[in-house]
Amino acid sequence: MDTEVAAFRGVGKSYGRVRAVDGLDLVLRPGETVALLGPNGAGKSTSLDLLLGLREPDRGSVTLFGGTPRAAIAAGRVGAMLQSGGLMSDVKVRELVRLACDVHPRGRSVTGVLTDAGITELAERRVDKLSGGQEQRVRFALAIAGDNDLIVLDEPTTGMDVSVRQAFWASMRAQADAGRTVLFATHYLEEADSIADRVLVLHRGRLIADGSSAEIKARAGARRITFELHDADGQFAESLLRTLPGVQSLDVTARVPGVRTVRIRTADSDASVAGLYRAGLYPRGLEVTGVGLEQAFLTITGELDQHEAAMESAR
Amino acid sequence: MTTLITLEILRTLRNRRYLFFTVLYPALMYVFFIHAYGAAERAGGLPVKTYFMVSMATFGAVGAVLTGSAQRISLERKSGWTRQLRLTALPGRAYTVGKIAASAVTTLPSILVVFAVGASQGVSLTAAQWSGLAVALWLGSFVFAALGVALGYAAAPDAVQPIVMITYMAMALLGGTWFPVSGSLEKFARFNPVFLYNKLATFTQPGHSLDTVAVAGLAAFLAVFVVAAAALYRRDTRQA
Numbered sequence: 001m002d003t004e005v006a007a008f009r010g011v012g013k014s015y016g017r018v019r020a021v022d023g024l025d026l027v028l029r030p031g032e033t034v035a036l037l038g039p040n041g042a043g044k045s046t047s048l049d050l051l052l053g054l055r056e057p058d059r060g061s062v063t064l065f066g067g068t069p070r071a072a073i074a075a076g077r078v079g080a081m082l083q084s085g086g087l088m089s090d091v092k093v094r095e096l097v098r099l100a101c102d103v104h105p106r107g108r109s110v111t112g113v114l115t116d117a118g119i120t121e122l123a124e125r126r127v128d129k130l131s132g133g134q135e136q137r138v139r140f141a142l143a144i145a146g147d148n149d150l151i152v153l154d155e156p157t158t159g160m161d162v163s164v165r166q167a168f169w170a171s172m173r174a175q176a177d178a179g180r181t182v183l184f185a186t187h188y189l190e191e192a193d194s195i196a197d198r199v200l201v202l203h204r205g206r207l208i209a210d211g212s213s214a215e216i217k218a219r220a221g222a223r224r225i226t227f228e229l230h231d232a233d234g235q236f237a238e239s240l241l242r243t244l245p246g247v248q249s250l251d252v253t254a255r256v257p258g259v260r261t262v263r264i265r266t267a268d269s270d271a272s273v274a275g276l277y278r279a280g281l282y283p284r285g286l287e288v289t290g291v292g293l294e295q296a297f298l299t300i301t302g303e304l305d306q307h308e309a310a311m312e313s314a315r
Numbered sequence: 316m317t318t319l320i321t322l323e324i325l326r327t328l329r330n331r332r333y334l335f336f337t338v339l340y341p342a343l344m345y346v347f348f349i350h351a352y353g354a355a356e357r358a359g360g361l362p363v364k365t366y367f368m369v370s371m372a373t374f375g376a377v378g379a380v381l382t383g384s385a386q387r388i389s390l391e392r393k394s395g396w397t398r399q400l401r402l403t404a405l406p407g408r409a410y411t412v413g414k415i416a417a418s419a420v421t422t423l424p425s426i427l428v429v430f431a432v433g434a435s436q437g438v439s440l441t442a443a444q445w446s447g448l449a450v451a452l453w454l455g456s457f458v459f460a461a462l463g464v465a466l467g468y469a470a471a472p473d474a475v476q477p478i479v480m481i482t483y484m485a486m487a488l489l490g491g492t493w494f495p496v497s498g499s500l501e502k503f504a505r506f507n508p509v510f511l512y513n514k515l516a517t518f519t520q521p522g523h524s525l526d527t528v529a530v531a532g533l534a535a536f537l538a539v540f541v542v543a544a545a546a547l548y549r550r551d552t553r554q555a
Contacts, residue, residue, distance in 0.1 A: 056553075073402060086399060095322060
């Protein structure tokens with residue numbers, strides 16, 4: 001099972017009556033950079049805890065490299081940075097990083113880790129005297145202290161200002177470029193969009209979307225096609241536009257006589273545009289624009305909430 | 316695991332508050348007590364200088380391990396450091412072993428400093444008695460290290476501080492730390508680990524050998540504390 005880094009199979013975890021994770025099925029493959037998205041309380045942190053063996057699932061199984069999470073950690077295949085992971089006090093950054101490198105079965109050099117995490121200049125500082133963003137970088141250093149196959153990061157850039165965040169993304173990308181599988185939870189959609197090649201959307205403990213950032217956007221009807229139709233180019237029925245493949249919403253305005261502006265939100269802009277021409281239309285000033293992942297994310301989770309509210313009221 | 320233990324020892328020794336309360340404070344208390352009692356007096360069948368040298372050494376040692384392990388463990392559970400350590404290849408017991416090892420190393424100065432002051436004040440023992448006493452008190456401190464670990468896993472930091480202080484002071488008060496317990500109090504004192512701990516010193520008196528009842532009692536306490544610590548540790552790992 002070398003092609004499987006991590007697997008969740010029918011995993012459930014409840015705290016009292018709250019279902020934090022509800023029937024999660026998921027496989028991570030080598031070399032992927034995966035973003036785990038979801039609003040607060042969606043079950044991101046619980047999922048990561050289960051993945052790392054910090055909690056036991058109520059139902060289902062979680063495996064890392066085909067074995068238990070603990071075995072994978074003991075073998076030095078996993079490095080992790082937790083939101084709730086504290087640091088040792090009364091020690092210097094270098095001493096703490098040295099500890100992490102020493103206890104790792106495939107530990108790297110302290111200097112290399114300090115450099116990769118961008119904390120060389122903090123090495124002689126006391127851990128308890130760091131700012132929130134600096135602490136995050138030290139946590140990241142602990143996660144990359146060894147030659148891991150998988151790196152798990154829970155909201156790594158929380159508390160960092162914008163410029164530091166950009167530098168941190170470069171550090172994350174460097175890990176991915178070194179062939180490591182990277183899984184990170186975030187609520188910064190820009191982070192997911194610019195780093196991840198696979199995006200998972202978690203909502204109320206369930207996986208509601210799984211695909212590339214572009215696919216997630218597409219699923220939310222996340223492309224907008226805008227063009228003009230001139231009467232001079234030929235007549236058409238507006239209902240024709242509705243039958244184009246992928247169309248989710250349609251808006252037609254006619255501000256100038258003989259010119260109609262069409263705005264389409266589509267799940268598949270390629271198919272919609274192809275259909276447009278196939279129908280014999282002549283769109284002018286055609287523009288296809290993507291909406292952000294943020295909009296896509298809101299659309300997906302919002303639709304689900306509406307759907308569930310409708311189910312509730314129908315009962 | 317050695318790196319973790321070394322670092323634990325280093326950071327404890329770096330803490331100035333620790334050094335004051337566990338090393339200097341018992342030594343100062345010792346000087347205060349022997350002058351308050353008068354040098355010629357006897358306490359618990361011993362010259363006061365000897366009696367309080369032992370009781371202040373145990374006072375410092377118990378304080379060192381209780382605050383060193385209980386409060387730090389509790390704080391580090393709250394900060395999430397214990398979680399972070401569970402994500403390393405270190406076995407689960409490494410953290411507690413590190414804490415106990417660090418407190419075991421750091422009890423030595425609190426015992427030896429009081430001994431040095433005692434010697435300078437005229438306590439006279441043979442070389443074998445000095446070293447035997449140091450070893451006995453050092454080994455005895457492990458009982459309290461286990462108690463410290465159990466308390467550290469029992470409650471959150473804001474609760475642990477008063478729990479540790481109350482346990483520590485009650486055990487000291489009724490265990491002969493500040494005055495010898497006698498009469499009816501002594502019956503209860505047999506169930507007080509600090510009392511038994513102080514009893515480890517009786518072999519230095521003429522005509523006495525090592526108090527095996529005290530040793531057995533301390534061994535029983537050690538077993539209880541270790542079982543409690545293990546159970547509380549498991550509860551903690553289940554919670555997160």
